[in-house]
Amino acid sequence: MIEYRTLRIALLGAGTVGAQVAKLLLEGGDELGARVGARLELVGIAVRDLDAKRTVDLPRELLTTDAERLVLGADIVVELLGGIEPAKTLILKALNSGADVITGNKALLAEHGPELFDAAEQVGAQLYYEAAVGAAIPIIRPLRESLAGDRIQRIFGIVNGSTNFILDRMTEHGATKDEAMKLAFELGYLEADPTLDVDGYDAAQKVAILAGLAFHTAVPLSAVYREGIGDVTPEVVERARSLGYVVKLLGICERVTTADGLEGVSARVYPALVPQQHPLTAVHGGNNAVFVQAEAAGDLMFYGAGAGGLQTASAVLGDVVSAARRHIAGGPGVGESTHAKLPLLGIESARTRYLITLRVADEPGVLATIASIFAEQGTSIETVQQTAAAGADAPTASLVIGTHHALEAALAATVEALRASSVVTDVASVLRIEGA
Ligand code: NDP
Numbered sequence: 001m002i003e004y005r006t007l008r009i010a011l012l013g014a015g016t017v018g019a020q021v022a023k024l025l026l027e028g029g030d031e032l033g034a035r036v037g038a039r040l041e042l043v044g045i046a047v048r049d050l051d052a053k054r055t056v057d058l059p060r061e062l063l064t065t066d067a068e069r070l071v072l073g074a075d076i077v078v079e080l081l082g083g084i085e086p087a088k089t090l091i092l093k094a095l096n097s098g099a100d101v102i103t104g105n106k107a108l109l110a111e112h113g114p115e116l117f118d119a120a121e122q123v124g125a126q127l128y129y130e131a132a133v134g135a136a137i138p139i140i141r142p143l144r145e146s147l148a149g150d151r152i153q154r155i156f157g158i159v160n161g162s163t164n165f166i167l168d169r170m171t172e173h174g175a176t177k178d179e180a181m182k183l184a185f186e187l188g189y190l191e192a193d194p195t196l197d198v199d200g201y202d203a204a205q206k207v208a209i210l211a212g213l214a215f216h217t218a219v220p221l222s223a224v225y226r227e228g229i230g231d232v233t234p235e236v237v238e239r240a241r242s243l244g245y246v247v248k249l250l251g252i253c254e255r256v257t258t259a260d261g262l263e264g265v266s267a268r269v270y271p272a273l274v275p276q277q278h279p280l281t282a283v284h285g286g287n288n289a290v291f292v293q294a295e296a297a298g299d300l301m302f303y304g305a306g307a308g309g310l311q312t313a314s315a316v317l318g319d320v321v322s323a324a325r326r327h328i329a330g331g332p333g334v335g336e337s338t339h340a341k342l343p344l345l346g347i348e349s350a351r352t353r354y355l356i357t358l359r360v361a362d363e364p365g366v367l368a369t370i371a372s373i374f375a376e377q378g379t380s381i382e383t384v385q386q387t388a389a390a391g392a393d394a395p396t397a398s399l400v401i402g403t404h405h406a407l408e409a410a411l412a413a414t415v416e417a418l419r420a421s422s423v424v425t426d427v428a429s430v431l432r433i434e435g436a
Pocket residue numbers: 012013014015016017018046047048049050052065067079080081082083085086104105106107131132135188189190191192306307308309312
């Protein structure tokens with residue numbers, strides 16, 4: 001009989017994800033241990049409230065409210081509390097006591113990643129975070145390891161499961177945003193503070209993490225331009241559909257070369273119109289899909305469950321196995337590489353396309369005036385669709401104008417000039433088009 005070494009695992013949190021991690025560890029720990037060559041022992045689970053109702057029946061004797069004490073005796077600490085504190089302090093304590101740490105906490109990584117990675121490197125430990133982006137989808141390890149020898153140009157896709165679920169329910173089932181949010185909550189997709197999802201913070205945190213890995217540059221959350229889904233009403237979804245598009249909240253990061261030849265990183269999150277034939281429009285419910293364009297590898301697509309307790313637990317368990325193997329093998333952990341230190345560019349440097357819906361006076365010369373506004377700002381029009389809406393005294397028309405790719409700065413200036421024009425009654429909506 002093989003005598004395995006025992007590795008002590010401390011779990012912080014038994015909520016949507018933590019409870020599933022505990023269940024998988026308790027039920028399948030022996031099998032995982034055999035894969036690793038160690039006995040994996042779940043030594044305790046830190047929670048706030050010992051008596052809280054949980055989605056999984058957990059042995060009472062494992063629960064504790066003393067997270068600090070639990071962390072100190074562990075070889076591997078799994079942090080699934082969420083938020084900045086006490087998660088940050090506990091992770092630093094764990095690393096400094098020699099434990100490897102696994103976290104799904106993108107909020108913490110996007111705000112304090114460099115400090116945590118430094119702490120891990122100082123003591124030769126490792127911080128694993130596969131669950132922090134794309135939940136069940138392996139995307140961190142492919143970027144960190146499989147694609148480490150390539151040069152990534154662009155990453156874009158759907159990185160927030162709950163807003164994808166909400167927009168999908170609005171698009172496919174005609175649900176209101178509130179109805180869809182209630183369902184997303186019941187499915188465990190939303191963050192403890194749902195504004196993190198709907199206002200685009202969660203997606204921005206993930207984009208910051210992906211951009212850092214892809215471009216070997218520390219990308220703070222503040223460098224990610226962010227718009228949430230607050231302005232996406234059923235009317236916007238319907239108008240998009242009538243024009244052949246689906247509204248998706250997208251996360252994008254890419255290498256951009258500015259007019260003066262400077263190469264930098266553009267990182268952004270916003271709702272955008274995606275053409276109905278694009279594969280992203282087939283990403284339904286709480287799923288995520290991330291496209292990676294790399295110089296040598298070409299186009300890659302990563303798809304799967306982007307939220308949910310059990311699905312996320314899969315990524316966490318994968319990290320547990322990696323951490324356990326590293327513990328057994330010994331040697332220092334592998335740090336993050338941020339050597340490239342590329343400049344971080346603002347939204348104005350991005351090249352995008354707009355679809356602008358205007359209400360204008362329906363009279364001679366109006367179209368020419370509108371066209372001259374676009375020309376003055378150097379914005380090239382690709383499509384124009386006019387619908388007449390005749391009124392008794394002042395006939396008006398609805399114009400839907402699609403642009404070619406242009407610098408965001410020029411597009412924004414065009415919209416500003418349209419708003420100021422006397423022939424424009426209303427700029428009804430301005431949406432970016434991506435994936436066309
Ligand atoms: P939950 O809010 O469902 O669970 C949080 C858990 O942490 C609860 O068990 C809670 O205890 C415990 N907790 C919170 N604060 C403390 C504290 N101060 N001391 C002790 N225990 C505490 O969160 P999730 O499981 O949804 O998310 C956990 C992490 O995983 C987050 O970082 C999230 O961003 C990330 N994540 C979540 C995904 C998802 O689909 N839900 C997907 C990918 C990542 P108690 O139960 O007693 O209140």
